[in-house]
Amino acid sequence: MAxxxxxxIRHAYGPAPKSDADFAxxxxxxxxxxxxxxxxxxxxxxxxxxxxxxxxxxxxxxxxRLLFDGQDxxxxxxxxxxxxxxxxxxxxxxxxxxxxxxxxxxxxxxxAEPDVDRKVREILEMIDLGDWAKRKxxxxxxxxxxxxxxxxxxxxxxxxAILFDEPLTVIDPHMKWVLRSQLKQLHRRFxxxxxxxxxxxxxxxxxxxxxxxMYEGEVVQIGxxxxxFARPRHTFVGYFIGSPGMNVLPVSVEGAxxxxxxxxxxxxxxxxxxxxxxxxxxxxxxxxxxxxxxxMPAEIVKVEDIGRHKIVRAKLQDxxxxxxxxxxxEVPSEPRVRFAPEAINIYAGxxxxxxxxxxxxxSA
Amino acid sequence: xxxxxxxxxxxxxxxxxxxxxxSAVIPLMTVVNYSVQDTFGNNQFFWAGTEWYEDVLSxxxxxxxxxxxxxxxxxxxxxxxxxxxxxxxxxxKKGWGVPVCLVLMALPxxxxxxxxxxxxxxxxxxxxxxxxxVANALGFDYNYVSDPFDAWVTVIVMDVWHWTSLVVLLCxxxxxxxxxxxxxxxxxxxxxxxxxxxxxxLPKMNRVLLIAVLLRFMDSFxxxxxxxxxTGGGPGNTTTFLSIDLVKLAIGEFNLGEAAxxxxxxxxxxxLMSWVFYTVMTNVDxxx
Numbered sequence: 001m002a003x004x005x006x007x008x009i010r011h012a013y014g015p016a017p018k019s020d021a022d023f024a025x026x027x028x029x030x031x032x033x034x035x036x037x038x039x040x041x042x043x044x045x046x047x048x049x050x051x052x053x054x055x056x057x058x059x060x061x062x063x064x065r066l067l068f069d070g071q072d073x074x075x076x077x078x079x080x081x082x083x084x085x086x087x088x089x090x091x092x093x094x095x096x097x098x099x100x101x102x103x104x105x106x107x108x109x110x111x112a113e114p115d116v117d118r119k120v121r122e123i124l125e126m127i128d129l130g131d132w133a134k135r136k137x138x139x140x141x142x143x144x145x146x147x148x149x150x151x152x153x154x155x156x157x158x159x160x161a162i163l164f165d166e167p168l169t170v171i172d173p174h175m176k177w178v179l180r181s182q183l184k185q186l187h188r189r190f191x192x193x194x195x196x197x198x199x200x201x202x203x204x205x206x207x208x209x210x211x212x213x214m215y216e217g218e219v220v221q222i223g224x225x226x227x228x229f230a231r232p233r234h235t236f237v238g239y240f241i242g243s244p245g246m247n248v249l250p251v252s253v254e255g256a257x258x259x260x261x262x263x264x265x266x267x268x269x270x271x272x273x274x275x276x277x278x279x280x281x282x283x284x285x286x287x288x289x290x291x292x293x294x295x296m297p298a299e300i301v302k303v304e305d306i307g308r309h310k311i312v313r314a315k316l317q318d319x320x321x322x323x324x325x326x327x328x329x330e331v332p333s334e335p336r337v338r339f340a341p342e343a344i345n346i347y348a349g350x351x352x353x354x355x356x357x358x359x360x361x362x363s364a
Numbered sequence: 365x366x367x368x369x370x371x372x373x374x375x376x377x378x379x380x381x382x383x384x385x386x387s388a389v390i391p392l393m394t395v396v397n398y399s400v401q402d403t404f405g406n407n408q409f410f411w412a413g414t415e416w417y418e419d420v421l422s423x424x425x426x427x428x429x430x431x432x433x434x435x436x437x438x439x440x441x442x443x444x445x446x447x448x449x450x451x452x453x454x455x456x457k458k459g460w461g462v463p464v465c466l467v468l469m470a471l472p473x474x475x476x477x478x479x480x481x482x483x484x485x486x487x488x489x490x491x492x493x494x495x496x497x498v499a500n501a502l503g504f505d506y507n508y509v510s511d512p513f514d515a516w517v518t519v520i521v522m523d524v525w526h527w528t529s530l531v532v533l534l535c536x537x538x539x540x541x542x543x544x545x546x547x548x549x550x551x552x553x554x555x556x557x558x559x560x561x562x563x564x565x566l567p568k569m570n571r572v573l574l575i576a577v578l579l580r581f582m583d584s585f586x587x588x589x590x591x592x593x594x595t596g597g598g599p600g601n602t603t604t605f606l607s608i609d610l611v612k613l614a615i616g617e618f619n620l621g622e623a624a625x626x627x628x629x630x631x632x633x634x635x636l637m638s639w640v641f642y643t644v645m646t647n648v649d650x651x652x
Contacts, residue, residue: 053548056552057551058548058551058552077551078551078552079551079554083552084552085548085549085552087545087548087549088545089543089545091545091546091548091549093563093564093567094567095563095567096563104553104555104559104563105552105553105554108553108554108555108556108559109554149549152549152553153552
């Protein structure tokens with residue numbers, strides 16, 4: 001178990017990168033706490049797997065240093081780093097039995113057979129493949145194979161960190177939930193540092209204490225699920241997290257008010273200037289209120305009833321906007337839209353602008 | 365259940381039947397026909413029953429050729445398969461080296477068999493051949509024309525030179541189909557080079573290796589052209605393999621009945637061997 005420090009890490013796949021665009025992973029400078037559970041969240045191709053492979057040593061970063069508990073491991077091989085990693089698609093050793101598959105990483109490290117046996121049985125129990133121990137791994141289903149892959153990641157107890165690269169992609173939804181809670185349980189029990197790559201926000205938000213959101217090779221925000229929800233640092237985080245994503249509207253700001261078309265919207269405070277780039281207002285659908293009297297007139301396009309709540313798709317001065325209503329709330333026929341002021345975020349050039357009363361780093 | 369019977373559909377398979385008849389059934393039946401009859405010329409045939417078969421199976425000549433041929437097949441398989449795997453493992457997986465290696469590997473396979481024979485026949489000659497001349501100049505008493513051992517070495521090395529590429533290319537195809545994730549997982553699991561070979565590469569090459577062994581066995585068991593060109597079956601009968609013996613019997617001695625019986629026996633042996641190989645190797649493959 002170790003604290004993992006990424007010291008100004010950058011990575012380019014091609015040789016001799018020149019511009020920022022050549023880097024698959026733009027500068028990352030961050031520390032993963034010892035024993036923390038982290039999720040790397042982002043769309044496909046955003047660099048999350050690259051970052052993971054740099055930590056495990058399957059890739060060596062073009063620039064920057066990687067430290068485990070303060071020790072520079074940038075040049076060390078995967079074996080020397082003592083990392084466990086689980087891949088997106090199941091990797092099993094076909095010719096071995098399920099038992100031998102799980103014992104493989106331990107035997108490779110010369111661990112005594114009684115310890116191997118104890119450890120393997122424990123993991124078999126956990127991934128619920130006890131009855132299959134003596135079977136060849138070849139004939140198993142995709143999710144059984146992936147459970148073996150997961151098991152091989154968990155079987156070593158002395159690892160510095162366990163990395164997961166979208167491990168539940170091929171697993172069916174019910175099993176996903178079970179395995180995820182087992183991972184969580186395991187994390188509490190053994191306190192490994194865990195980094196979990198996913199593009200599924202539910203997975204990220206339920207697994208991790210801290211979520212690292214990545215977009216186009218860049219870390220755009222690191223925070224708890226609550227922070228990501230309430231104070232997205234980048235409009236991308238707003239879109240990507242939440243269902244539906246945050247509404248983003250072009251505005252201009254004057255003092256503690258924003259002008260949207262011909263309407264004025266109250267802000268909780270004055271944004272801290274100066275602001276460059278296009279100014280936008282972000283508001284989550286959960287905080288868009290539909291009423292009969294106050295606010296801006298809107299036109300309802302569609303109401304999606306999804307059980308516990310309704311999603312209202314509306315048009316506000318030609319901009320699409322979504323709002324979430326409780327299932328018992330009426331949708332007014334000539335609705336007026338209000339935004340809860342405390343839930344409004346202001347963005348300049350896609351990055352969030354702090355309010356004057358906010359301390360530094362609140363949004364970080 | 366109502367079935368529509370339409371016998372005209374048989375016409376659809378007729379072309380295939382005709383083709384197979386001319387390419388396989390009729391020639392084979394001609395051989396069967398010869399194998400059960402005897403002739404003293406003049407196109408007069410007499411029923412001989414199983415006499416020819418009994419003759420072949422009880423002749424030392426046949427069993428000696430068979431033993432030589434089995435030994436030859438065993439030796440070249442024992443060399444070509446491990447060597448092929450070794451070369452395939454060491455071939456580059458990406459970059460400009462890939463097409464270069466593939467073309468180099470494919471070259472021997474593109475050369476006609478009798479040309480391969482001629483190349484080695486000349487190469488090994490003591491008077492003008494590079495190999496033969498240099499070997500003798502260096503003090504090795506090498507002469508494939510007079511020494512049975514040297515003749516065997518030459519024929520085997522020639523076959524290895526000609527056919528290892530086939531094993532290499534098949535294994536290489538198996539190797540490049542292994543996803544990167546397997547190697548990454550093996551690194552994470554701390555697997556040694558040997559363990560990677562044993563548990564990842566070999567299992568993934570399993571199927572292509574089966575094909576390689578089958579092809580090489582059948583080809584080497586039927587080998588004719590190359591040793592015929594190089595040694596002509598000699599010195600003496602020491603490199604007379606089954607097919608060379610067969611041709612001697614049929615064309616050299618014009619012993620049609622015995623040759624036909626030998627052909628049928630030869631054919632059945634290859635069929636049986638291939639079936640045994642296939643069954644054994646697929647069983648190993650699907651072992652639970």
